[in-house]
Amino acid sequence: MTTSTAPSASAPLWARTDDTHDPALRSWVTSANDPGTDFPIQNLPLGVFARTSGEREGEPCVGMAIGGQIVDLGVLANAGAFDDIEEFVFEACCEPSLNELMWEGAAARRALRKRMSQLLREGDQEFTSDAALRAEALVAQSDVEMLAPADIGDYTDFYASIHHATNVGSMFRPDSPLLPNYKHIPIGYHGRASSIVISGTPVQRPCGQTKADDADMPSFGPCRLLDYEMEVGAFIGEPNSMGHPVSLAEAEEHLFGLVLVNDWSARDMQKWEYVPLGPFLAKNFATTISPWIVTMEALAPFRVPAFERDASDPKPLPYLADAGNAAHGGIGLTVEVWLQSKQMKDQDIDPIRLSRGPFSQMYWTIAQMLAHHTSGGCNMMPGDLIASGTISGPTKDSRGSMLELSWRGTEPIELPSGETRKFLADGDEVIMRGFCERAGYRRIGFGECRGVVMPAQG
Ligand code: MN
Numbered sequence: 001m002t003t004s005t006a007p008s009a010s011a012p013l014w015a016r017t018d019d020t021h022d023p024a025l026r027s028w029v030t031s032a033n034d035p036g037t038d039f040p041i042q043n044l045p046l047g048v049f050a051r052t053s054g055e056r057e058g059e060p061c062v063g064m065a066i067g068g069q070i071v072d073l074g075v076l077a078n079a080g081a082f083d084d085i086e087e088f089v090f091e092a093c094c095e096p097s098l099n100e101l102m103w104e105g106a107a108a109r110r111a112l113r114k115r116m117s118q119l120l121r122e123g124d125q126e127f128t129s130d131a132a133l134r135a136e137a138l139v140a141q142s143d144v145e146m147l148a149p150a151d152i153g154d155y156t157d158f159y160a161s162i163h164h165a166t167n168v169g170s171m172f173r174p175d176s177p178l179l180p181n182y183k184h185i186p187i188g189y190h191g192r193a194s195s196i197v198i199s200g201t202p203v204q205r206p207c208g209q210t211k212a213d214d215a216d217m218p219s220f221g222p223c224r225l226l227d228y229e230m231e232v233g234a235f236i237g238e239p240n241s242m243g244h245p246v247s248l249a250e251a252e253e254h255l256f257g258l259v260l261v262n263d264w265s266a267r268d269m270q271k272w273e274y275v276p277l278g279p280f281l282a283k284n285f286a287t288t289i290s291p292w293i294v295t296m297e298a299l300a301p302f303r304v305p306a307f308e309r310d311a312s313d314p315k316p317l318p319y320l321a322d323a324g325n326a327a328h329g330g331i332g333l334t335v336e337v338w339l340q341s342k343q344m345k346d347q348d349i350d351p352i353r354l355s356r357g358p359f360s361q362m363y364w365t366i367a368q369m370l371a372h373h374t375s376g377g378c379n380m381m382p383g384d385l386i387a388s389g390t391i392s393g394p395t396k397d398s399r400g401s402m403l404e405l406s407w408r409g410t411e412p413i414e415l416p417s418g419e420t421r422k423f424l425a426d427g428d429e430v431i432m433r434g435f436c437e438r439a440g441y442r443r444i445g446f447g448e449c450r451g452v453v454m455p456a457q458g
Pocket of ligand 1: 021158174231389390
């Protein structure tokens with residue numbers, strides 16, 4: 001989604017661009033200059049990786065993606081590359097997860113970004129002149145296993161797309177698709193952190209309790225209506241203490257960065273269990289995230305106004321409204337879902353795109369979700385994850401779940417192999433991608449969030 005104006009100098013700090021966003025910047029890591037890369041020098045996402053061979057095989061390391069390579073930030077830290085930044089940046093880069101860096105907040109992250117943008121620029125000698133350092137610190141992405149970027153203590157899933165909420169609501173409650181609280185409260189539920197897995201991890205079809213409409217009794221067995229949900233997740237950086245809500249004006253500074261999220265969902269289990277307390281086992285068997293966290297700084301050029309509400313919509317209560325959020329709270333991020341069945345894989349048929357949706361069309365911004373989450377005094381910790389809810393736009397090709405695409409199974413999806421899908425089959429691989437683009441700026445991407453469905457056990 002290309003838009004014309006970018007945040008100006010009068011914007012809040014988190015929406016301002018600087019020389020690290022200059023579209024003319026190139027890196028001496030030549031793969032970062034490929035037009036198709038998700039990780040040009042303007043992106044610089046953070047993650048945790050382990051080498052798959054050599055002396056340090058299996059050791060978790062904090063890294064930054066650049067083109068097809070990863071910079072091991074611990075190696076650079078130990079070589080003195082961050083000595084002119086704060087001491088804690090050095091320490092945080094030598095940890096086995098990003099939690100320490102998250103804890104240090106936005107200023108530390110900005111300082112690290114500025115420094116790395118300098119070191120990786122074409123023509124910079126500091127890194128390139130030391131061949132031994134370069135060999136030790138640069139690792140090809142093909143030579144690593146990506147790990148969870150953080151120890152995720154808590155996970156919350158929201159429901160912030162009004163298009164998704166309206167679609168799902170009209171299937172289950174045709175008379176009142178949108179419940180009366182929707183336009184007042186960023187609706188969410190507390191999810192399960194222990195079953196969050198990194199992209200590439202196979203996902204086992206869950207077993208659970210379901211009840212057919214015409215059955216007298218429920219039964220227990222493999223989920224029959226397995227689905228994905230295309231979402232965006234935000235990692236929390238700087239914490240707030242219990243009893244001290246994060247105001248909407250402060251909320252952006254507590255965000256660390258974004259990943260893609262697949263909130264795998266067992267629709268038949270969900271339908272039977274969700275009243276009156278909301279989703280439970282239908283959602284807690286697996287959630288997949290993409291491994292690279294695109295920082296809030298990298299997203300600054302792509303900030304857009306918050307969702308424009310209809311004149312007839314209620315105004316949010318004061319704690320969920322401010323001028324900065326209204327002007328810059330949205331993010332011009334496009335998300336896509338692709339599918340490749342086992343049969344397609346066997347026949348060498350490429351994945352097909354099921355949908356492409358606009359994150360800018362979410363009814364609530366991430367900052368509003370965080371402000372609401374903490375409004376009663378709940379403390380958020382570094383590494384906590386809040387996900388947006390399924391991202392669906394107004395058009396059919398922008399629906400972010402199979403439930404919506406097949407309209408509860410009534411309009412099956414045709415695959416190029418001749419198969420059809422109402423919901424996911426064993427062997428199906430779901431691949432999610434995301435990117436930001438805007439005239440005058442370099443396109444940045446999120447990498448992939450993928451997972452293949454394995455048969456139920458037992
Ligand atoms: Mn969800």
